[in-house]
Amino acid sequence: MKHVWMWLAVLFLFTGCGFKDIDKRYLVMAVGVDKSELKDKPYRVSLKLAIPTAQIRPGQSNTFHLISDDAPTITEAVRHLKSKVDKDLDFSQTKILVFGTKLAEERLDKTTIDWFLRKPEIQGIAFMALGSPTAEQVLGVRPKSERMPADSLMLSFDQEGTESSFIVTAFLFDFHRRLSEKGLDPYMPVIRPLKDTYLIDQVAVFDKEKIKAVLSPEETRIFNELSKKISNFDIETRTEQARFALNVTSFRYSYEFDERNEAEPKLKMNVHIRGLSEESNQSFYNSNWDRYKAEAEKEAAKRYAHVLRKLQSLKVDPIGFGLRYRATHYQRDQDWEKWLSIYPRLDWNIKVNIDLLGSGGIK
Numbered sequence: 249m250k251h252v253w254m255w256l257a258v259l260f261l262f263t264g265c266g267f268k269d270i271d272k273r274y275l276v277m278a279v280g281v282d283k284s285e286l287k288d289k290p291y292r293v294s295l296k297l298a299i300p301t302a303q304i305r306p307g308q309s310n311t312f313h314l315i316s317d318d319a320p321t322i323t324e325a326v327r328h329l330k331s332k333v334d335k336d337l338d339f340s341q342t343k344i345l346v347f348g349t350k351l352a353e354e355r356l357d358k359t360t361i362d363w364f365l366r367k368p369e370i371q372g373i374a375f376m377a378l379g380s381p382t383a384e385q386v387l388g389v390r391p392k393s394e395r396m397p398a399d400s401l402m403l404s405f406d407q408e409g410t411e412s413s414f415i416v417t418a419f420l421f422d423f424h425r426r427l428s429e430k431g432l433d434p435y436m437p438v439i440r441p442l443k444d445t446y447l448i449d450q451v452a453v454f455d456k457e458k459i460k461a462v463l464s465p466e467e468t469r470i471f472n473e474l475s476k477k478i479s480n481f482d483i484e485t486r487t488e489q490a491r492f493a494l495n496v497t498s499f500r501y502s503y504e505f506d507e508r509n510e511a512e513p514k515l516k517m518n519v520h521i522r523g524l525s526e527e528s529n530q531s532f533y534n535s536n537w538d539r540y541k542a543e544a545e546k547e548a549a550k551r552y553a554h555v556l557r558k559l560q561s562l563k564v565d566p567i568g569f570g571l572r573y574r575a576t577h578y579q580r581d582q583d584w585e586k587w588l589s590i591y592p593r594l595d596w597n598i599k600v601n602i603d604l605l606g607s608g609g610i611k
Contacts, residue, residue, distance in 0.1 A: 273338040274298070277312070277398040280383030281322065281360070282348035289318040292348075293325035294384040295337070298397045312397035314388055322363040339369035344398050345376045345420060346383035346439065352452065352459040358427050364420060372421035375405040378436045378452045378459070389441045401439070404448055413469045413481035414449035427456055430584055431570025435475075438462055453564050460562045463555075470555045473499060474567055482526060483551070485544045494544055494602070495526035505573060506597075507590075514595045515569065519552065522603040537604050545600040553596050560594065569594075 280294035294316040315332050319325035330337060345364060347356060364370050379386035391400045403409030405417050416437040426434035438450040449465040451472075463471055472478055483494045499521055506514040525540075559565065570587050577583040 272335050274313070274333055274335045275341045276337055276339045277341055277396070278344035278346065278387055278401070279339075279342055279364075280316075280346040280348070280379060280387045281351060282379075282382045282384055283351040283354060284318040286318050289320055291320070291322055291325055291351075292316060292318050292384065293322055293329065294387050295326075295329060296344075296387045296397055297333070297337075298341075312390075314384075316384055326363075339367060342370050343374050344401050345370075345374050346379040346386050347376070347436070348383045349378060349380050349459075350382075352378055352436075352454070355458055356454065357457050358424070361420070361424060365424060370420070372419065372424075374420045375401070376418045376420055376423050376436055377401075377405075377448075378438045380438050380440050385441050386439050386446070389444070389446060391445050401446065404446070405437070411480055412448075413472055413478055414465055416451045416468060416472050416475070426566075429571065431565060431572070431574050431587065432568045433564045433566045435471075435566045453559065453562065453566050455564055460564050461558075463558075467555050467558065470551050471566070474501075474552065474555070477501070483521070483523075483544060483548055485540075485547045487543050487547070492540065492544075493526045494521075494523045494604070496521055496523040497605070498522035503569075505576075512595055513590045513593060514597050517552070517596070517598045519548065519598065519600040520603075521548065521600065522605060524606050525604065541602050541604050544604075545602050548600040548602065549598045552598050552600075556596050556598075560591065563592070565591065 274297040276295050277298050278296040280296070282292040282294070284290055284292040294314060297313040297315065299311040299313060313333070315329050317325045317329045317332070319328060326337070345361075347360075351360070364374070365372075377386075387398075394400045400409075404412075404415055407415075407417075416435065418434070418436045423434045423436070426432050433456070434454045436452050436454070437448055438452050440447040440450075449468060450462055451468045452459050452462045454460060469481060473481060477499060479496060479499045481496050481499075483496060485492055485494065499519075501517055501519040503515055503517040506516055556567075559567070565571075570584075570591065573587045573590075574580075574583055577586075
């Protein structure tokens with residue numbers, strides 16, 4: 249009998265299950281943060297909530313509920329948004345974080361993304377992007393090919409679906425790192441909503457506090473080549489002697505700093521490209537390929553120099569040249585101060601070597 253009473257006493261110490269069933273939770277697929285029009289409530293937070301369906305069908309099962317709220321902080325906005333739904337908000341599936349353009353132009357630093365870093369459910373590999381004109385408009389798009397809410401954005405950024413040289417990827421952990429790392433500045437892809445889809449072909453570059461500029465689609469592609477060293481892109485050459493497009497299959501580059509002349513510091517970059525002629529206004533069969541290679545190398549060098557000089561004029565370094573400079577020098581703060589004086593005067597000496605594998609056609 250004593251054993252029975254002992255086990256009954258132990259049973260009273262057991263707690264119930266605190267887990268909520270899936271039908272009592274809203275899965276937050278994406279979060280958008282905009283600048284509010286209210287002075288006392290500067291943040292407008294939008295949540296894209298997935299509505300469960302019995303069957304997954306493209307364009308039909310991507311039903312969602314978009315809710316928004318203005319608040320002094322992101323934390324307060326999320327707490328108030330809970331009063332607008334009948335289920336608990338679950339951020340474990342949140343993979344997309346979108347910030348409005350006006351907010352980024354004013355301020356987008358550690359303070360702004362602090363809530364996302366502290367939220368244990370949100371992973372550091374969540375994708376970050378800039379919504380133009382607003383994050384709320386981006387989250388409101390319902391693509392016809394989408395199987396789940398925000399699924400099309402995930403496929404675009406993780407390269408499992410489309411593979412485009414115009415799409416730049418930025419992660420939460422990397423953006424946070426770049427906000428504090430000397431010699432490495434943050435960036436974000438820009439999402440523009442269309443009628444039933446998105447357009448992602450630009451990148452926004454930041455200093456440590458706010459946006460500095462948005463690069464054009466062509467500049468974005470070149471930026472992607474330099475920052476990610478992608479190998480699936482094309483180079484178009486237009487000169488009086490030739491007009492053709494080169495499909496690049498292999499791309500790599502190396503560089504070194506030349507400080508022998510302190511008055512004119514240089515960065516020597518060697519770019520190696522391999523590819524096939526994909527399109528041309530004339531036949532390559534009986535032509536001198538060396539002439540076409542020389543024209544393509546000259547045009548490619550101009551492309552890279554243009555983007556690097558533009559980033560230099562904006563006083564940002566998202567490629568990480570400053571970080572490499574610090575890593576290859578050994579005087580710490582003195583090296584950083586020296587780099588700050590060198591970077592605005594840096595001369596770009598770019599040499600491109602193209603290996604033309606073939607004409608891309610059959611004779």
